[in-house]
Amino acid sequence: MGQMRDIKMQEKRQKLLECxxxxxxxxxxxxxxxxxxxxxxGYGTGTFYKYFNNKEDILKILLEDLFEQIxxxxxxYFAHESDLYKRFVETKRVIIEVYARNEKxxxxxxxxxxxxxxxxxxxxxxxxxxxxxxxxxxxxxIKNGSFRTLPILPIAHxxxxxxxxxxxxxxxxxxxxxxxxxxxxxxxxxxxxxxLVKKKLLENNLLLEQYGEAFIEExx
Amino acid sequence: MGQMRDIKMQEKRQKLLECxxxxxxxxxxxxxxxxxxxxxxGYGTGTFYKYFNNKEDILKILLEDLFEQIxxxxxxYFAHESDLYKRFVETKRVIIEVYARNEKxxxxxxxxxxxxxxxxxxxxxxxxxxxxxxxxxxxxxIKNGSFRTLPILPIAHxxxxxxxxxxxxxxxxxxxxxxxxxxxxxxxxxxxxxxLVKKKLLENNLLLEQYGEAFIEExx
DNA sequence: ACTCTGACTGAACATTCGTTCATTTTATTC
DNA sequence: GAATAAAATGAACGAATGTTCAGTCAGAGT
Numbered sequence: 416m417g418q419m420r421d422i423k424m425q426e427k428r429q430k431l432l433e434c435x436x437x438x439x440x441x442x443x444x445x446x447x448x449x450x451x452x453x454x455x456x457g458y459g460t461g462t463f464y465k466y467f468n469n470k471e472d473i474l475k476i477l478l479e480d481l482f483e484q485i486x487x488x489x490x491x492y493f494a495h496e497s498d499l500y501k502r503f504v505e506t507k508r509v510i511i512e513v514y515a516r517n518e519k520x521x522x523x524x525x526x527x528x529x530x531x532x533x534x535x536x537x538x539x540x541x542x543x544x545x546x547x548x549x550x551x552x553x554x555x556x557i558k559n560g561s562f563r564t565l566p567i568l569p570i571a572h573x574x575x576x577x578x579x580x581x582x583x584x585x586x587x588x589x590x591x592x593x594x595x596x597x598x599x600x601x602x603x604x605x606x607x608x609x610x611l612v613k614k615k616l617l618e619n620n621l622l623l624e625q626y627g628e629a630f631i632e633e634x635x
Numbered sequence: 636m637g638q639m640r641d642i643k644m645q646e647k648r649q650k651l652l653e654c655x656x657x658x659x660x661x662x663x664x665x666x667x668x669x670x671x672x673x674x675x676x677g678y679g680t681g682t683f684y685k686y687f688n689n690k691e692d693i694l695k696i697l698l699e700d701l702f703e704q705i706x707x708x709x710x711x712y713f714a715h716e717s718d719l720y721k722r723f724v725e726t727k728r729v730i731i732e733v734y735a736r737n738e739k740x741x742x743x744x745x746x747x748x749x750x751x752x753x754x755x756x757x758x759x760x761x762x763x764x765x766x767x768x769x770x771x772x773x774x775x776x777i778k779n780g781s782f783r784t785l786p787i788l789p790i791a792h793x794x795x796x797x798x799x800x801x802x803x804x805x806x807x808x809x810x811x812x813x814x815x816x817x818x819x820x821x822x823x824x825x826x827x828x829x830x831l832v833k834k835k836l837l838e839n840n841l842l843l844e845q846y847g848e849a850f851i852e853e854x855x
Numbered sequence: 856a857c858t859c860t861g862a863c864t865g866a867a868c869a870t871t872c873g874t875t876c877a878t879t880t881t882a883t884t885c
Numbered sequence: 886g887a888a889t890a891a892a893a894t895g896a897a898c899g900a901a902t903g904t905t906c907a908g909t910c911a912g913a914g915t
Contacts, residue, residue: 419882419883420881420882420883420891420892423882423892424892427892427893443749443750443751445665445750446751448871448872448873449872449873449874450871450872450873453895458893458894459893459894459895460873460874460875460893460894460895460896461874461875461876461892461893461894461895462892462893462894463874464873464874464875465892465893469873469874470872470873470874522749525748525749526748526749526750527749528745528746528748528749528803528807529663529742529745529746529747529748529803529807530663530665530746531663531666535807535808539808539810542808565826566822569818569819569822569823569826570826572797572800572801572804572819572823573793573796573797573800573823573826575800576793576796576797576799576800576801577792577793577796577797579796579800580792580793580795580796580799580800581792581796583748583749584792587748587749587755588755588759588762590759598789599789599792599793602786602789603789603792603793606785606789606790606793606827606830606831607826607827607830609829609830610826610827610829610830611826639912639913640861640862640911640912640913643862644862647862647863668901668902668903669902669903669904670901670902670903673865678863678864679863679864679865680863680864680865680866680904680905681862681863681864681865681904681905681906682862682863682864683904684903684904684905685861685862685863689903689904690902690903690904
């Protein structure tokens with residue numbers, strides 16, 4: 416039934432994706448000629464255009480792979496953690512760790528914003544998914560009485576902002592290490608939670624561990 | 636003494652810069668051929684290369700103009716405001732309003748990250764200036780006893796992150812209006828200040844005005 | 856009025872790029 | 886093992902791009 420053929424075709428598609436991933440992350444999407452992807456793969460020019468409609472297509476597929484990984488990871492995490500405060504902070508750890516595991520994809524992700532309308536739409540769709548998801552969780556926390564009544568959208572936006580920024584500083588600017596990237600996001604979330612989460616729920620805040628009793632005393 | 640000539644030359648340089656500004660912001664730097672800038676200006680090809688070394692050169696000059704405006708505005712603001720809390724929040728309003736006044740420049744700024752090493756360095760230099768400046772002010776506030784002892788760098792990074800993000804959402808994604816962009820940054824700074832600024836200094840926090848007494852009661 | 860510096864011009868250059876398609880090769884089926 | 890359908894090939898195409906440079910021209914100095 417042509418199984419062998421199908422497998423080899425999948426392998427070729429995968430190989431092309433990997434070559435594009437490597438080259439895009441090394442030189443940037445715009446500075447990578449399709450020809451180089453093709454040469455690196457070892458296949459012919461036509462083969463590339465058999466598996467992908469055009470250059471932009473392969474970029475989109477790579478980005479969507481990253482987004483899918485993030486969505487899957489978050490869903491996994493939510494399946495076995497229901498504590499609201501932990502979710503508020505740790506969900507972002509889960510997300511940032513997906514970026515950390517995918518250095519090349521993260522590099523591409525950080526460098527394609529504003530490339531063209533098509534790619535921007537792709538990025539925006541994911542942003543919207545993130546904002547919607549984060550907002551709903553904060554809203555639930557407020558209704559639940561765990562969170563203070565603060566403006567939701569700015570917090571959701573700020574969370575997305577710090578994630579994007581941290582990834583950029585890690586993978587493009589190379590100013591911080593992978594661990595510092597995770598720390599930056601987490602410690603920011605903890606800062607945010609000081610204002611958001613009601614005091615009684617803050618006992619297990621790691622910031623309190625770090626900065627000790629003086630902090631609690633000052634607050635009350 | 637060739638004054639007339641000098642003036643006309645400056646005018647030509649300026650015209651070319653304006654054309655580049657418009658086209659870069661409309662179609663993106665990478666999608667704007669030098670020829671189009673030249674055609675729009677009405678001058679000859681060689682004239683462009685008389686005033687600018689190459690295409691990247693004109694982009695860099697535009698970016699540096701934006702950065703200079705920001706630095707100048709902040710210096711002006713600092714000259715007549717010495718209150719630490721006000722500075723902490725309002726400095727960012729001053730900055731974001733420079734972006735708001737320069738829509739085209741902001742568009743370019745938001746879309747060139749990761750273009751190439753040269754441009755990245757240019758962006759990084761400004762980031763570093765911002766981080767250094769913001770850190771020093773928080774540090775001063777802590778030493779002064781106005782701010783709590785929180786980790787400085789993550790706060791500085793987060794501030795930069797929200798500014799970049801807000802500009803992007805305004806001018807590239809077009810998800811928020813100019814006013815919403817300013818609000819996003821300011822309300823974020825106020826959220827941050829809840830955790831950072833000691834309570835007695837928080838009386839004039841606008842968030843308190845918005846969310847009223849209940850908020851203060853919950854805190855204490 | 857004449858000279859001459861240097862600003863200005865734009866056709867031409869030398870690449871480079873994304874994509875196509877006529878042809879060849881390969882795997883599968885009968 | 887021949888027929889067939891689909892995959893693979895890569896030379897060639899056409900359009901674009903950043904930049905150059907030999908020649909032109911305007912205006913400042915004398």
